[in-house]
Structure formats: structure tokens, C-alpha cells
Amino acid sequence: MAELNTNDGGGKKGGGKVRSKKQNSKVDLTAMVDLAFLLITFFMLTTTLSKPQAMDLGLPDKEDNPRDNTEIKVDQRRTMTIILGANDKIEWFHGLLATPEPGGKPTQTTHGREGIRKEILKRVASVPQVTGNKDKGLIVIIKPTAKSSYKNLVDILDEMAICSVPTYAIVNDFSPEEKALAEKLNK
Amino acid sequence: MAKVKMSKKAASIDMTAMCDVAFLLLTFFILTATAKNPEPLPVETPNSTVQSKLPEDNLAVITIGDGDKVFYGIKGREVRKRTLELMGDMYNIQFTDKEKDEFALIEEFGAPIEALKQVIAMKGADRNKKGVQPGIPHDTLNDNKENQLKDWIYTSRQANIDVQQEQLNFAIKGDAKEQYPKVKQIMDELQKQKVNSFSLVTGLRGKNY
Numbered sequence: 001m002a003e004l005n006t007n008d009g010g011g012k013k014g015g016g017k018v019r020s021k022k023q024n025s026k027v028d029l030t031a032m033v034d035l036a037f038l039l040i041t042f043f044m045l046t047t048t049l050s051k052p053q054a055m056d057l058g059l060p061d062k063e064d065n066p067r068d069n070t071e072i073k074v075d076q077r078r079t080m081t082i083i084l085g086a087n088d089k090i091e092w093f094h095g096l097l098a099t100p101e102p103g104g105k106p107t108q109t110t111h112g113r114e115g116i117r118k119e120i121l122k123r124v125a126s127v128p129q130v131t132g133n134k135d136k137g138l139i140v141i142i143k144p145t146a147k148s149s150y151k152n153l154v155d156i157l158d159e160m161a162i163c164s165v166p167t168y169a170i171v172n173d174f175s176p177e178e179k180a181l182a183e184k185l186n187k
Numbered sequence: 188m189a190k191v192k193m194s195k196k197a198a199s200i201d202m203t204a205m206c207d208v209a210f211l212l213l214t215f216f217i218l219t220a221t222a223k224n225p226e227p228l229p230v231e232t233p234n235s236t237v238q239s240k241l242p243e244d245n246l247a248v249i250t251i252g253d254g255d256k257v258f259y260g261i262k263g264r265e266v267r268k269r270t271l272e273l274m275g276d277m278y279n280i281q282f283t284d285k286e287k288d289e290f291a292l293i294e295e296f297g298a299p300i301e302a303l304k305q306v307i308a309m310k311g312a313d314r315n316k317k318g319v320q321p322g323i324p325h326d327t328l329n330d331n332k333e334n335q336l337k338d339w340i341y342t343s344r345q346a347n348i349d350v351q352q353e354q355l356n357f358a359i360k361g362d363a364k365e366q367y368p369k370v371k372q373i374m375d376e377l378q379k380q381k382v383n384s385f386s387l388v389t390g391l392r393g394k395n396y
Contacts, residue, residue: 026199028199028202029202029203029205029206030202032202032206033202033205033206033209036206036209036210036212036213037209039213040209040212040213040216043213043216043217043220044216046220047216047219047220047221052232052240052241052360052388052389052390053235053237053238053239053240053241053388053389053390053391054237054239054240054241054242054358054386054387054388054389055235055237055239055386055387055388055389056237056239056384056385056386056387057384057385057386057387058383058384059374059378059383059384060383061381061383062375062378062379062383084367144367144371145367146366146367146368147366147367148366148367149363149364149365149366149367150233150361150362150363150364150365150366150367150369150370151233151363151364152367153367153370154233154234154235154363154387154389155233155235157235157387158235158236158237158389158392161235161236161237162236172371
């Protein structure tokens with residue numbers, strides 16, 4: 001207790017000694033508490049407790065003259081294409097669009113645990129078994145349409161990190177068939 | 188009738204414990220505080236589960252939000268000063284020493300270089316008001332005068348090498364609702380200058396997303 005006992009009990013009484021007056025020395029702390037809470041409120045409101053996170057993204061070199069581009073052939077069993085559409089919609093397929101892999105027909109789904117992640121996780125596990133080489137895992141091709149939002153892109157990149165997809169790329173070219181698919185999705 | 192006398196109670200409560208707690212919390216908040224920088228272009232970043240933090244220095248942040256506005260921020264006062272000098276040389280605009288010192292204190296700005304003098308002359312509070320700064324011109328179709336973002340990126344990289352002898356890192360801080368092509372435009376701008384690796388600023392998302 002913030003209380004000071006000013007009377008020294010047990011001291012000798014009497015004998016012309018000047019007795020100090022008994023005082024109630026309880027300090028009123030109300031103002032101090034008020035001030036403390038005011039400052040707490042101030043600091044709580046002005047601080048940013050969480051520093052922003054940074055998602056690292058590496059893009060391939062941009063080639064200015066396309067004739068230098070050598071076509072790299074990739075096993076179609078390994079590729080999964082994800083098209084990001086308007087209003088958080090996703091269309092995905094596994095393999096080639098014309099001849100999809102079993103169970104990999106173009107399908108519309110949503111972001112998150114119950115949507116696209118299930119499909120990615122399934123293929124992260126199954127593709128190395130199909131190719132028979134554990135270095136040849138899934139390749140995800142992310143194709144954001146012009147109507148998709150930045151949030152969709154970050155979400156899907158996050159999904160890549162969550163599912164630990166070995167290889168993924170952001171591609172902005174659409175084949176005519178994919179374009180038709182994207183337009184249907186954005187409708 | 189005999190009145191029931193209420194026993195007089197002491198009206199003062201003992202505040203010591205409350206005071207202790209209050210000051211304990213106060214101390215905690217003061218020690219963990221990092222002042223929130225006022226942002227001229229507040230954006231709501233998308234969330235992700237990544238755990239890596241944004242570096243504190245050698246960093247330039249390109250903020251994009253509110254339609255198509257682009258703001259630019261460089262960490263480090265000396266780098267900012269040097270960037271302004273180089274930009275001034277490029278656009279033949281002379282900045283006084285006072286203006287350079289003032290610019291060194293501006294965390295983030297978004298104005299065409301022609302209007303930068305007015306922005307520097309403003310008070311900090313006015314500068315950060317919504318709509319005061321129109322954003323940096325970044326029209327990628329016309330490669331020359333309309334694209335000042337390109338020059339800011341170029342000069343700040345130069346300035347960072349001059350001052351810190353290190354490569355400048357880039358981060359893109361986009362609003363979650365921003366359309367993808369707008370963000371892609373910025374990425375293309377960086378890639379044109381052979382900056383192929385950069386960070387995307389995100390908020391933190393819960394573990395069980």
C-alpha cells in the first residue's frame with residue numbers, strides 16, 4: 001500500500017518532545033492512473049506491432065528478341081495450368097487443354113483450403129509417381145487474366161508456398177483455346 | 188420511525204494495483220513501439236502465410252493503389268538525397284540544399300517531378316492528405332517523358348550504389364483490389380531494368396488458412 005506511517009510507534013513518549021502530527025499520507029493515485037491509461041491508449045494506437053511480410057518473387061529474364069527463344073518441351077503429365085479470373089474465380093486443368101490428364105479436365109473452383117489446394121496437393125503427390133522420378137515433380141503454370149486482382153495472384157503464390165510446389169511460373173500468354181476458356185470464366 | 192443509517196464507507200478505492208498494471212503496460216508499449224509512419228497512399232495489402240520480413244534498408248517500395256496511383260518510397264535519407272540530385276540533373280531541375288534536406292525526410296511521395304518542389308514545400312501533415320499527391324506518371328506506352336517511374340527506379344538504384352555500395356532491393360506494395368494488369372505494368376518496368384527479383388509486401392495470415 002502506498003501509505004507511509006509517519007508516527008513512529010513504540011517511541012518514547014513524554015518529555016517535552018514535539019510530537020509530529022498524525023497525517024493521513026495516502027496518496028491519491030486517481031490522476032496518475034488516468035494519465036497512465038491515457039498514455040497506454042496513445043501508444044497502442046500509434047504503434048504498428050506487426051511488420052509487413054515480404055513474399056519474394058523471382059521472374060525469368062525478359063527476352064527482347066523472341067527468335068532467341070528456344071522452345072523447351074515439358075512433359076504434359078507434369079503441367080497444371082491455373083487461370084485466374086474475375087471475382088476470385090479459378091479455372092484449372094492438368095495436362096493439355098485438348099487432351100487433359102485423367103481427372104484433370106478444366107474445372108472451375110475457388111481459392112483456399114477446400115478449393116484449389118486440394119487439387120494441387122493431390123498432384124504434388126501423384127506427379128512424381130507418374131513420372132517415376134522424384135526430381136520431376138509438378139509444374140504449375142499460373143495465368144492471371146486481365147480481370148483478376150492482385151489479391152488473387154498473391155493468394156495463388158501463397159498456395160504454391162503452402163503446397164510446396166517444386167516449379168511454378170507466371171505466364172501471360174494465352175493460347176486461343178485458353179483465351180476462350182478465360183472469357184467464359186470472366187463472364 | 189427510526190431511520191436506517193447507512194454506514195459511511197470510505198469512498199476512495201485503493202488504486203495502487205491498478206496503477207502498477209497501467210504503468211507495466213505503458214512500459215511494454217513504449218519499448219515495443221515503432222512509430223507508424225503516416226502514409227500518403229494507404230493501401231490494404233493482401234495476406235499471405237510467408238514468414239520473411241521486409242528488409243529495413245537498401246529497399247525501395249513501389250506502392251500502387253487507389254485506382255492506378257503509384258507512389259515511391261526509398262529507405263535511407265542519404266540515398267533519398269542522392270536520388271533527388273540525380274533526378275534533378277536528369278530533368279534539369281535545380282533543387283536547393285534546403286529542399287534536398289527536406290526531401291530526405293519524406294518517406295514516400297507520389298508527384299510528378301515538375302510538381303515535386305510544391306510537395307516538398309508543404310507541411311508534413313498536408314502532404315499526406317488524401318488526393319494531394321496525384322501519383323508518379325508511369326505511362327509505359329510512351330517510353331520517354333510520361334514515364335517518370337522508370338527514371339526514379341533507375342536513379343535510386345544508382346544512388347544506392349553511390350551511397351551504400353550495395354544493390355537496391357525492390358518491393359511492390361499493392362492494394363488487394365488492384366487489377367492485375369496494373370501490377371504487372373510495374374513488374375514489367377522493373378524487369379526492363381533487369382530487376383527480376385523483388386518482394387511483394389503482404390500482411391500476415393493465420394496459420395490455418
